[in-house]
Amino acid sequence: MxxxxxxxxxxxxxxxxxxxxxxxxxxxxxxxxxxxxxxxxxxxxxxxxxxxxxxxxxxxxxxxxxxxxxxxxxxxxxxxxxxxxxxxxxxxxxxxxxxxxxxxxxxxxxxxxxxxxxxxxxxxxxxxxxxxxxxxxxxxxxxxxxxxxxxxxxxxxxxxxxxxxxxxxxxxxxxxxxxxxxxxxxxxxxxxxxxxxxxxxxxxxxxxxxxxxxxPHLICEHTLTRKRRDFDTHKGQTGRVAIWAGSMGMLGAAELSATAALRAGAGLVTVFIEPSLYPILASMLPPEIMLRPCTSPLKILEERFDAIAIGPGIGSPSEDISNQLIEVVRQTSVPTVLDADMLNLIANQQALPELTHHCILTPHPGEMRRLLPNATRLSREETVKQFLELVPVTLLYKGARTLIAQTNSPLFINSTGSPAMATAGQGDVLTGLIAGLCAQKYDQLEASKIAVWLAGEAAQIALASGSETIETLTAGSILQHLHFAFSQLPRTT
Missing domain, CATH: 3.40.50.10260 (YjeF N-terminal domain)
Incomplete structure (x- = not known):
């Protein structure tokens, strides 16, 4: 609005x-x-x-x-x-x-x-x-x-x-x-x-x-819609998501992102993980999510996916894996959500020029400072403007009022959320939500707006229900209340 x-x-x-x-x-x-x-x-x-x-x-x-x-x-x-x-x-x-x-x-x-x-x-x-x-x-x-x-x-x-x-x-x-x-x-x-x-x-x-x-535009339920599905819709029509996430000690990030993509409505979600971590993550994931032991991110390019998410919990990959992840971003043509450690990898390798219009970046202020060092001297609004002058991506600049924009688009400002969301894993959930919506053919900007509004609304609903307090809300709570948030949005054909 x-x-x-x-x-x-x-x-x-x-x-x-x-x-x-x-x-x-x-x-x-x-x-x-x-x-x-x-x-x-x-x-x-x-x-x-x-x-x-x-x-x-x-x-x-x-x-x-x-x-x-x-x-x-x-x-x-x-x-x-x-x-x-x-x-x-x-x-x-x-x-x-x-x-x-x-x-x-x-x-x-x-x-x-x-x-x-x-x-x-x-x-x-x-x-x-x-x-x-x-x-x-x-x-x-x-x-x-x-x-x-x-x-x-x-x-x-x-x-x-x-x-x-x-x-x-x-x-x-x-x-x-x-x-x-x-x-x-x-x-x-x-x-x-x-x-x-x-x-x-x-x-x-x-x-x-x-x-x-x-x-600027305010992101609110009056300006968002969710797609109505035909009665004969099957999982092949609701999108395939590939996720490269998780490492020793941070497998929860992979679980949260994959579950969020599934809960966003994606038909098929596949997590790619290092073979030695396969048994651990297999015991954590919902049964509806596929898990693929994999030594090379380039394997993602060998299959058909409608959206990709890279970064939650990947830590500091080896130089070989890092280079392959950059190569996936360079070669793929589907919407690709880049979050967390992948953003740090891009900053460390000075790979920002490799990013194109199919990339969706979700930095918090610390990650943004690594990507754009002079952000410390700019307002949040100025940071978004300057960043998009450098790279033609979809940008979600996370914070108490998340900002979303593309090159030559208006600035969109999220309305929902709570300080209760200041906990680990919230960004992992957001990454999965965006990827899951992109897989269903929402355009990148719309998927980003819907995802950030849903996450904030789910947090507020959890607090309103009395099932959570400011101190107890977790990223898992967002997933548990996501269906109530979805129900606030009207459907369109």
Whole structure:
């Protein structure tokens, strides 16, 4: 979903009002959809406190509280303002909820939900009281009471155009933005304040082309689809994946990548492994995955595969194996995902010029610094741009907000994920997912976008289900919850 400036967002809203929509209708629709997002990701919290400024952002928060209350939640307000201080529409929504909530304000409960309804896209510059005091209160209770903070549209104190962070800006765990993503909250420097990102679409809001030009795109469920299979589809039609992964002490990487490719829907997955490691890995892999003892990566080129993945857990191969792996990349014409130790091998052998358009690279910041040493002096966005000027690959620059792009494509920014994913094996799962989707004839860019969104969504669903916590989530948990993430995406023929 393309992002817009705050000025463009206001122009889009004004056109909707001029034609057929009202501010109240849009507020009611947005509030309902935001509440549904909260119930999807945070069903266990059951207690919500909305922090209110004067404007319509506060009105959105009140509508959200109404729907949460109808779902059985306890709701509460925090604001020093009196009823007459609010915008007229927000006053109406407070009265509908019950004006007694203004008189009977209670401190937030531990481990509850805090809703930032302080400021919308019209605000800029430093925070001023009473907003400063309220924002500080949100951040205090987030830290001291282990509360979860939801920002509506943008976190208060974050500039929706520039991404500039004001002093005492709200630290949100999840921002639910309305209509279209705002440019500022997609900037890498805002990650700590924005948290996870979700988009609430309103069909009444239709941009003009000029309002969308040259801005980054947000990867979200509204822009992704999964393929519908014909009833007579067989495994030969859903793709063959070859994986060169694993070494002594790191065979789990091969198991995770292969299982992810299988769970992504690939028809046939084959792992190639050094013969001495065959018995160990054979005992680890699901029975649906084929395992091939092999002394030469060039064997991969002798069979027909629709996608290849190289790198997870391969360690530091011998010079001969390293040269053969580079040769596989050079000779194959199918999508080839290069991850982990393969990226280090490419950096060490200065083989970046060997890479072509069929390569998909998935570096984390450390690997990127080895591939592109001056990345330390660049922003994440600048790093992607400069890297793609050197090599015509599909690039996934991993991080709290993974960036995806190709030469001459827009920059795509992932919306899903959690700090719970800061564990070993997550990249191995992502590699397998991308390869499995490419094998099913998703193009490289689309496969990359879907895979990174699925992995992040699966993590958030695992946390929402109560089966995992920030500390206990593993790469295996992603695989266990992947089917729930897939179910969020619509099918297309």
């Amino acid at each position: 393309q992002s817009v400036s705050c000025q463009s967002m206001r122009a889009i809203e004004d056109r909707a009002f001029a034609v057929h929509s009202t501010a109240e209708a849009l507020m009611d629709e947005a509030g309902y959809k935001i509440a549904q997002k909260i119930l999807h990701y945070y069903p266990q919290l059951q207690h919500a406190t909305a922090y209110l400024g004067k404007g319509h952002n506060a009105g959105d928060a009140i509508v959200v509280l109404q729907h949460l209350q109808q779902a059985g939640w306890t709701v509460n307000l925090q604001t020093p303002l009196r009823l007459n201080d609010f915008a007229p529409l927000t006053q109406k929504k407070i009265n509908a909820l019950g004006s007694e909530y203004l008189q009977n304000q209670q401190p937030p409960a531990p481990k509850s939900l805090l809703i930032d309804g302080l400021l919308g896209i019209g605000a800029s510059g430093p925070l001023r009281d009473p907003i400063t005091t309220l924002a500080k209160s949100i951040n205090h209770h987030r830290n001291k009471l282990d509360c979860t903070v939801i920002a509506l549209d943008i976190p208060s104190g974050v500039n929706g155009d520039t991404g500039e962070i004001a002093k005492n800006a709200v630290l949100a765990d999840h921002t639910i933005t309305i209509g279209y993503p705002k440019i500022g909250i997609l900037k890498s420097n805002t990650v700590q304040h924005v948290g996870a990102l979700s988009l609430v679409t309103l069909p009444e809001l239709q941009p003009q082309n000029a309002e969308l030009a040259h801005h």
